[in-house]
Amino acid sequence: MKLxxxxxxxxxxxxxxxxxxxxxxxxxxxxxxxxxAPACEWNAVPSPNxxxxxxxxxxxxxxxxxxxxxxxxxxxxxxxxxLFELDRPRFHWESDALGYNDRxxxxxxxxxxxTLLERLRAKLP
Numbered sequence: 001m002k003l004x005x006x007x008x009x010x011x012x013x014x015x016x017x018x019x020x021x022x023x024x025x026x027x028x029x030x031x032x033x034x035x036x037a038p039a040c041e042w043n044a045v046p047s048p049n050x051x052x053x054x055x056x057x058x059x060x061x062x063x064x065x066x067x068x069x070x071x072x073x074x075x076x077x078x079x080x081x082x083l084f085e086l087d088r089p090r091f092h093w094e095s096d097a098l099g100y101n102d103r104x105x106x107x108x109x110x111x112x113x114x115t116l117l118e119r120l121r122a123k124l125p
Contacts, residue, residue: 029082030125036060045091053078053112055098057089065089069098069110079110079118
């Protein structure tokens with residue numbers, strides 16, 4: 001076998017393994033959300049006056065926080081994130097995003113308005 005074929009074959013195996021791990025992680029996370037979210041005690045994220053969005057979070061377990069972003073009436077789910085946090089999460093509203101935690105560590109944000117990808121992911125289990 002040529003070296004190029006060996007490298008290509010190894011690359012395909014590594015990519016397949018990475019996809020398998022990603023799907024397994026997603027399915028585990030989806031199972032946790034599906035079984036624990038219905039019994040959650042939801043907390044509102046304080047938002048600026050007249051904000052067109054509403055955010056809520058709950059603790060799925062001791063280390064996992066589920067954050068959901070809705071339209072102003074709270075009817076349409078626009079985005080959802082699972083946060084792995086030992087302490088109480090810190091949320092902050094910006095003009096173009098809902099940020100959570102410190103950006104230096106495990107922080108991130110949800111763009112406002114949520115992207116099409118965020119809206120589609122919110123519809124998945």
